[in-house]
Amino acid sequence: MIKNIKNNDKLVFGSGSFNQLDDILKSKRNQSFMVFLVDDIFKNKPLCERIPLQQEDKLIWVNVDLEPKTEKVDKLKEEIMAITGKEPDGVIGIGGGSVMDYAKAVSVMLNHPGSSSQYQGLNLAYNPPVYHVGVPTLSGTGAEVSMTAVLTGPEKKLGIKYDGTPFNQVILDPELITEAPVDQRFYTGMDCYIHNVEALQGITSNPFSNALANQSLKLCHEVFLDKKISRTKADAKLMVASYLGGMSLSYSEVGVCHAFSYGLSYVMGLHHGIANCIAFNQLQEFYPEGVSGFKEMLKVQKVTVPEKVTARLSDSDINRMIETSWALSHMWNHALGKDWEHKISKDKLAEIYRRM
Numbered sequence: 001m002i003k004n005i006k007n008n009d010k011l012v013f014g015s016g017s018f019n020q021l022d023d024i025l026k027s028k029r030n031q032s033f034m035v036f037l038v039d040d041i042f043k044n045k046p047l048c049e050r051i052p053l054q055q056e057d058k059l060i061w062v063n064v065d066l067e068p069k070t071e072k073v074d075k076l077k078e079e080i081m082a083i084t085g086k087e088p089d090g091v092i093g094i095g096g097g098s099v100m101d102y103a104k105a106v107s108v109m110l111n112h113p114g115s116s117s118q119y120q121g122l123n124l125a126y127n128p129p130v131y132h133v134g135v136p137t138l139s140g141t142g143a144e145v146s147m148t149a150v151l152t153g154p155e156k157k158l159g160i161k162y163d164g165t166p167f168n169q170v171i172l173d174p175e176l177i178t179e180a181p182v183d184q185r186f187y188t189g190m191d192c193y194i195h196n197v198e199a200l201q202g203i204t205s206n207p208f209s210n211a212l213a214n215q216s217l218k219l220c221h222e223v224f225l226d227k228k229i230s231r232t233k234a235d236a237k238l239m240v241a242s243y244l245g246g247m248s249l250s251y252s253e254v255g256v257c258h259a260f261s262y263g264l265s266y267v268m269g270l271h272h273g274i275a276n277c278i279a280f281n282q283l284q285e286f287y288p289e290g291v292s293g294f295k296e297m298l299k300v301q302k303v304t305v306p307e308k309v310t311a312r313l314s315d316s317d318i319n320r321m322i323e324t325s326w327a328l329s330h331m332w333n334h335a336l337g338k339d340w341e342h343k344i345s346k347d348k349l350a351e352i353y354r355r356m
Contacts, residue, residue: 018050034091035092038051038060042094068098070152074116080110100134100143101150102149103132103167104166111127111129139177139188141272143246144242148165174236177235177238189242190276192242192245193297196213209249212245223238254331254334257280259331261279263320263325264278264310267317277305281307286335308356
């Protein structure tokens with residue numbers, strides 16, 4: 001079966017495009033209210049004053065110190081429904097990849113019964129979501145275009161993924177990412193870089209996904225290797241790279257690094273971007289050219305990646321990481337082939353995890 005992918009319905013890109021949010025929402029307002037899920041890092045910051053809140057709208061500050069969790073999604077749903085007892089006209093996520101995932105997941109769950117953990121997987125959700133808008137303030141995760149709302153649940157880290165997950169509207173304003181700290185910007189940007197490396201190297205890669213990944217990879221090189229590029233130009237290119245990299249995955253797949261990073265995040269609570277960097281730093285045997293480029297970017301950007309983060313973990317914790325990673329058969333299948341279980345062992349995973 002050839003994939004028939006769903007992407008965003010509408011997209012606006014350009015510096016200052018955030019100012020169009022109010023006009024965009026006008027046509028979607030009915031008899032209810034809008035919910036703005038905003039990264040709490042923007043409390044008392046200028047961006048807060050620019051959010052086009054109407055009288056009945058609800059602004060909910062979202063803390064993303066931890067990876068997005070199903071428990072938090074369920075609590076947000078309860079909080080929103082408690083306002084008037086009915087669903088809002090729309091959910092607008094403003095923040096990094098974690099806020100994007102929360103906004104997507106909450107919009108889905110407002111039209112589904114039970115806990116979000118019940119819908120972790122492919123096509124388990126079935127009702128249309130509430131209208132939802134993504135406004136990224138970090139670039140690299142591709143969450144603004146991804147079909148997946150990645151969540152850590154009580155039993156696994158896995159996304160809600162179906163045709164309703166992608167945002168109805170995305171606003172890509174490079175001005176919104178200019179204040180991102182250097183290290184965080186790098187770790188998140190490397191998620192995009194790694195997306196491209198993995199999408200290009202695997203059995204599900206194809207001319208369509210490769211065209212997107214190659215262009216995104218080219219932009220990543222310009223952003224992180226060109227010492228003379230201005231921050232303004234770099235931010236605009238990074239925002240486009242993130243979007244293209246995220247799109248490439250819709251028609252290809254992630255691979256070995258993401259399989260490892262899911263284990264790191266699930267057991268250690270590490271954010272996705274830094275978990276990817278920690279894992280990728282040890283995967284030269286799988287992606288020699290990609291890892292070499294990654295190490296060069298580290299030097300140019302003068303950023304370091306934490307090492308020996310697993311040194312004090314128990315065997316039980318390592319085994320939990322292994323089982324989390326091993327269960328992601330679609331990633332291993334893409335990277336190593338349909339007989340992947342004969343090409344890598346759990347002992348090998350343990351050895352690599354111990355190096356991290």
